[in-house]
Amino acid sequence: xxxxxxxxxxxxxxxxxxxxxxxxxxxxxxxxxxxxxxxxxxxxxxxxxxxxxxxxxxxxxxxxxxxxxxxxxxxxxxxxxxxxxxxxxxxxxxxxxxxxxxxxxxxxxxxxxxxxxxxxxxxxxxxxxxxxxxxxxxxxxxxxxxxxxxxxxxxxxxxxxxxxxxxxxxxxxxxxxxxxxxxxxxxxxxxxxxxxxxxxxxxxxxxxxxxxxxxxxxxxxxxxxxxxxxxxxxxxxxxxxxxxxxxxxxxxxxxxxxxxxxxxxxxxxxxxxxxxxxxxxxxxxxxxxxxxxxxxxxxxxxxxxxxxxxxxxxxxxxxxxxxxxxxxxxxxxxxxxxxxxxxxxxxxxxxxxxxxxxxxxxxxxxxxxxxxxxxxxxxxxxxxxxxxxxxxxxxxxxxxxxxxxxxxxxxxxxxxxxxxxxxxxxxxxxxxxxxxxxxxxxxxxxxxxxxxxxxxxxxxxxxxxxxxxxxxxxxxxxxxxxxxxxxxxxxxxxxxxxxxxxxxxxxxxxxxxxxxxxxxxxxxxxxxxxxxxxxxxxxxxxxxxxxxx
Amino acid sequence: xxxxxxxxxxxxxxxxxxxxxxxxxxxxxxxxxxxxxxxxxxxxxxxxxxxxxxxxxxxxxxxxxxxxxxxxxxxxxxxxxxxxxxxxxxxxxxxxxxxxxxxxxxxxxxxxxxxxxxxxxxxxxxxxxxxxxxxxxxxxxxxxxxxxxxxxxxxxxxxxxxxxxxxxxxx
Numbered sequence: 133x134x135x136x137x138x139x140x141x142x143x144x145x146x147x148x149x150x151x152x153x154x155x156x157x158x159x160x161x162x163x164x165x166x167x168x169x170x171x172x173x174x175x176x177x178x179x180x181x182x183x184x185x186x187x188x189x190x191x192x193x194x195x196x197x198x199x200x201x202x203x204x205x206x207x208x209x210x211x212x213x214x215x216x217x218x219x220x221x222x223x224x225x226x227x228x229x230x231x232x233x234x235x236x237x238x239x240x241x242x243x244x245x246x247x248x249x250x251x252x253x254x255x256x257x258x259x260x261x262x263x264x265x266x267x268x269x270x271x272x273x274x275x276x277x278x279x280x281x282x283x284x285x286x287x288x289x290x291x292x293x294x295x296x297x298x299x300x301x302x303x304x305x306x307x308x309x310x311x312x313x314x315x316x317x318x319x320x321x322x323x324x325x326x327x328x329x330x331x332x333x334x335x336x337x338x339x340x341x342x343x344x345x346x347x348x349x350x351x352x353x354x355x356x357x358x359x360x361x362x363x364x365x366x367x368x369x370x371x372x373x374x375x376x377x378x379x380x381x382x383x384x385x386x387x388x389x390x391x392x393x394x395x396x397x398x399x400x401x402x403x404x405x406x407x408x409x410x411x412x413x414x415x416x417x418x419x420x421x422x423x424x425x426x427x428x429x430x431x432x433x434x435x436x437x438x439x440x441x442x443x444x445x446x447x448x449x450x451x452x453x454x455x456x457x458x459x460x461x462x463x464x465x466x467x468x469x470x471x472x473x474x475x476x477x478x479x480x481x482x483x484x485x486x487x488x489x490x491x492x493x494x495x496x497x498x499x500x501x502x503x504x505x506x507x508x509x510x511x512x513x514x515x516x517x518x519x520x521x522x523x524x525x526x527x528x529x530x531x532x533x534x535x536x537x538x539x540x541x542x543x544x545x546x547x548x549x550x551x552x553x554x555x556x557x558x559x560x561x562x563x564x565x566x567x568x569x570x571x572x573x574x575x576x577x578x579x580x581x582x583x584x585x586x587x588x589x590x591x592x593x594x595x596x597x598x599x600x601x602x603x604x605x606x607x608x609x610x611x612x613x614x615x616x617x618x619x620x621x622x623x624x625x626x627x628x629x630x631x632x633x634x635x636x637x638x639x640x641x642x643x644x645x646x647x648x649x650x651x652x653x654x655x656x657x658x659x660x661x662x663x664x665x666x667x668x669x670x671x672x673x674x675x676x677x678x679x680x681x
Numbered sequence: 682x683x684x685x686x687x688x689x690x691x692x693x694x695x696x697x698x699x700x701x702x703x704x705x706x707x708x709x710x711x712x713x714x715x716x717x718x719x720x721x722x723x724x725x726x727x728x729x730x731x732x733x734x735x736x737x738x739x740x741x742x743x744x745x746x747x748x749x750x751x752x753x754x755x756x757x758x759x760x761x762x763x764x765x766x767x768x769x770x771x772x773x774x775x776x777x778x779x780x781x782x783x784x785x786x787x788x789x790x791x792x793x794x795x796x797x798x799x800x801x802x803x804x805x806x807x808x809x810x811x812x813x814x815x816x817x818x819x820x821x822x823x824x825x826x827x828x829x830x831x832x833x834x835x836x837x838x839x840x841x842x843x844x845x846x847x848x849x850x851x852x
Contacts, residue, residue, distance in 0.1 A: 163816045166827030200816025337772030337811035375719070375756050376812060416715055416754030419810065433714035434746075435753040494774035494815035501816050535773065566815075568773045582776055586810070592753075 133395050134403055135281040138272065145273030153188040154231055155209040156180075158218075159261065160193035161347045162340070162379055163501075164203035169193075172204050172223045179227035189231060192270075195348015197261040198249075199242065201500035207261065214242040247517035248499050253480065253506045255488050256464045260348035260502075265383055268390040271351040277396050279470035280355050283362055284404035292363040293319060296466070299474035300486035305331060305422075305459035306534065306563045307639075308485070308552040314456065317446040318364040321454035326366035328357050329450065329457045331427060332373040332380070335419035336535035337586065339566030341490040342460035344502050346373070346380035349464070350387035354410060356463030358397060359470060361408040364456050369410040372427055375417060384412055419536075419590035423638045424457045426592065437594045438638035459564065461490055481507030485551035495532075495568035496522050505550070512546040515569060526571035530654070534563025536583045536590075537643035539650025540576065559650040561643070576655040577662060580648045581609040587644035598641030601632035605648060612659060618666050622659065626652065690735075696724050697735070704739050711742050714750055718757055727758040755810075763798035763805040765843045768822040769836075772811030775819040783819060784808070786833035787840065803844045 133141075149155060158164075158173045176191045197205040202216035206226060213236055215226060222240050229235045244250075254260075263270040271277070283292055297312025318326060330353060334342040346353060357369045373381050388410055391397040399407045418436045420426045426436040428450050449455025465487060469477045481487050485507040491514065494500045498520030505514060515521065515531060522528050530540040539560035541548065548554050552562050570579065588602040608625045611617040629645035629652075636642045652659065690697035703720040707713030717736055722728055728751050737747040751757045767787070771780055784795055787806065791799055798805040814820045817829025821836060823843050831839075 162827075163814050166814050166817065166820075166829060200814075203816070334813075335810065337776075338774045338815055339811070340813040340815055343813045376809070414716065414719060415756075416719065417756035417810070418754050430715065431712075433710075433712035433716075433750070435749050492815060494818060495777045500774075500818075532773065566773065568777055570777055574777055579777075582773070 135278070135285060138277060138281050138402070141269070142272050142275060142278070145269045149270075149273065152190050153210065154190075156189060156191045156226075156231070157194045157197070157207045157209055157261065158191065159195070159197040159203060159205040159207075160265075161196040161200075161344055162377075163196065163200035164205055165379065167203045169204035169218075171220065172206065172218050175220050175223040176206070176227060179224055180231075183227065183232060185231065192264045193266070194263060195260040195265045196257075196344040196502050198257075198503065199499060199501045202242070209262070212244060214244050215240045216242045246520075247513075248501075248503070248520065251509075251513065251518050252504050253488050254504050255468050255477075255480075256345060256352075256461055256490050257348070257502065257504045258468070259352065260344060263349070265348050265350060266386055268351060268387070268394060268396075271349070275471060276351055276467070277355055277402075279467040280358050280362075280396065281402045283359050283470060284402055284406045289319060289363045289365065292359065292470070295474050296363070296469060299469045299477040300481075300484075301462065301465055301469065301477065302485065302552065303459060304461035304465070304489070304564070306537070306561055308562060311458065311462055314446060314458070315360065315363050317444075318366075318454050318456040321447050323453040325368070325451075325453050326364055327450045327453060327455040328361045328364065328366045328369040329427070329431070329455055330357055330369065330371040330460060330463055331422065331424070331457055332371055332377075332460045333415050333422045333427060334374060334377075334460075334564060335422045335590075336537075336564050336566050338492065338494055338532075338535060338568045339564050340492045341502065341565045343377050343380050344492075345460050345464050345490070346377070347383055350380075350383045351391065352467055353384075353460055353463045354387055354391055354397065356466035357410060358401065358408050359466050360456055360458065360463065362406050364454075366456065367407050367409065369408060370413050370431055370450075371410060372413045372415060372421070372431055374415045381412060381414060388412070418592070419586070420592045420638070420640050423640055425638065427457070428455065435592070437592050438640075440637060461565070482549065482551045484553055489550065489562070489565060491565045491567045493519050493567050493569070496526060496571040496573070497569040498523060507551045508549040510546070511541060511548050511550055514550065514567070515546070519569065522569065522571045526573060528569065529572050529574060530570050530576070532560075532568040532570065532579070532647075533566065534561040534643075534646070535566050536586045537561060537639065537646055538563045539646050540570070540579070540654060542654040544654075559646065559653055561646070575613075576651045576658045577609065577613050580651045581606065581613055583647040584609055584644070587640065591640065591644075595635075595637035595641060597632045597635040598637065598644065601628055601636070601641070602644050604628055605632065605645065609648070612662050615662050615664065617662070618664050620666070622663065699724050700735075701739075704736075709740055711740050714740060714742065714747065715754070718747075718751060722757060727761045729759075762807075763802050765804045765824050765846075766807055766822075767804055767840055767843065768807045768809045768812070769795065770810075770812045770814070770818070770820040770822070771808045772815060772818075774815035775811075778818040780819040783821070783831055783833050783836045787836060790837050791840070804840060 206215045206218045225237045293315045301311040302308040413431045421430045421436040425439040430436040445455045490504045584606045588606045591598045593599045633645045737744040793799045795806045820829045
């Protein structure tokens with residue numbers, strides 16, 4: 133298949149869709165599927181059949197429609213009407229009233245002019261909830277694989293890397309390393325075989341962005357990986373996906389099969405000399421495998437123990453060969469950058485953080501779901517405009533980003549622009565994109581304890597600071613929350629946190645104390661309220677003296 | 682060479698044939714260990730010691746390595762679960778929305794801690810890190826069905842219902 137064939141196919145698909153009077157989309161991503169959206173889809177299809185409208189209308193299962201808290205969601209693509217909490221009865225009504233009589237069902241209609249919808253900028257999620265994620269034709273219909281065709285036929289690898297570098301794209305897995313620079317290092321590294329790895333081990337509790345991208349638009353990730361493979365000179369790619377995401381794995385498998393059949397993956401891709409294969413590796417439930425060296429160990433079938441860096445995976449990775457590792461969202465950004473040019477991408481966001489970021493908004497907030505916003509947007513806008521604020525009767529207390537490796541951002545910093553630098557300045561991190569909102573009912577010591585328990589359980593045990601340190605930090609937090617601690621324990625807690633942060637081997641240990649440190653910084657009073665006066669321990673003066681230096 | 686399908690497992694258990702097929706598919710390569718263990722657990726439900734020995738032998742890996750991998754990853758069970766499973770999500774969103782209250786209510790009602798199976802072997806209570814349905818928090822997975830927006834009372838009721846239903850046989 134050549135670029136012309138691809139464009140022809142794309143036009144054909146667009147024409148096919150345009151001929152339909154109505155495209156009725158129902159969300160078939162994990163959130164809505166667990167409220168029974170499959171059944172809703174079946175009802176919609178049955179009703180269409182009953183009215184003999186199969187020729188004019190089609191019912192399509194799509195990826196995430198965004199407003200996950202109000203599922204199952206149904207959308208009419210023709211007039212962009214969105215329905216929430218659709219049950220069987222409502223599904224029947226949608227067909228009978230809206231489709232047949234052209235009378236929208238007002239009771240279930242969502243106001244799509246509210247900030248949740250209009251304040252977003254969609255790049256990564258542009259196709260999520262617009263196309264059938266199980267159909268490659270529909271992906272081609274929205275100019276899918278066009279970027280890959282352009283790259284393999286018209287561009288040199290160095291030009292591709294330069295284009296990505298100029299776009300200013302930074303790794304969306306959390307650390308924010310320049311994607312173009314990373315690609316450059318791998319392309320220059322020596323090795324008879326190179327690998328491209330997609331990190332889809334989204335272990336951060338409270339984050340489901342990568343899952344939604346894989347479920348809603350898997351081809352976009354594959355396309356990004358193939359472009360990366362061409363740029364760095366790799367012929368084999370792996371997607372390392374969590375076992376907890378069966379639907380995402382299923383859709384990925386199907387997408388790879390379809391792409392191979394169409395000649396988008398495999399040998400001589402799009403009639404060029406470029407060969408690239410993608411295999412899936414399934415994780416087995418270990419948070420530490422999100423760390424790149426541990427992830428590579430796991431792909432090799434070993435325990436997910438991290439290794440010291442350097443050597444970095446870009447020089448010595450999978451089976452000792454140069455390996456490029458990027459996150460799902462990073463790969464999802466590649467195709468649009470190639471298609472629209474690096475200037476377009478660099479025009480979105482802030483000076484140092486370009487493009488958009490997908491956040492999974494959850495916790496004590498009105499609109500829970502998946503959002504995509506331009507970098508640099510104030511936190512206040514995300515939480516109060518898009519998220520609709522905290523539920524009635526409660527007051528916003530803090531937003532937590534970065535999961536167990538991140539920190540809490542209190543009310544005073546609500547006007548903070550959301551980008552890599554600003555977030556790290558207040559002791560949090562961008563992370564992979566989980567954003568949990570906490571209201572006045574959340575106790576910050578308990579939150580810190582919760583995250584520390586997580587890190588303690590997930591520590592792989594290889595290095596002592598993390599294995600032993602997290603356990604003792606947890607013990608201290610437990611003591612504080614049970615009102616048995618004194619000021620001395622606070623000093624010890626602070627020291628231990630610094631020690632674990634500075635001496636652990638990998639990212640898990642180095643960032644594990646962050647939730648404690650950030651709650652200590654902004655909510656110290658909550659800790660101190662729980663402390664016992666030191667006088668009680670006057671019988672043991674040594675304890676006090678030890679830690680006073 | 683790898684064991685061919687001609688040799689039947691001494692126990693006469695035909696499920697080993699399925700496992701052999703998966704091992705052959707991966708050319709009995711040692712780096713396919715995690716994939717093979719996934720298949721093995723899918724077929725047998727949990728990873729018995731004998732099964733681990735069998736896998737180690739087939740992939741030509743030391744048993745210590747196979748055991749090391751099987752115990753490292755949370756997804757692998759070395760013990761059988763009860764008739765039903767109740768997996769409570771303890772992700773951050775669920776935690777903030779009160780998953781802990783559900784946990785303590787269930788533990789009290791059934792006199793059974795999470796991570797264990799009730800005495801009558803009916804229900805195993807398990808916690809999960811995050812099932813990714815944060816919009817529906819707090820969430821639990823009851824025998825593969827996700828149930829969202831739970832309350833402590835409701836979850837006790839759901840477990841009672843679960844106990845009285847027959848588990849669908851997973852093909």
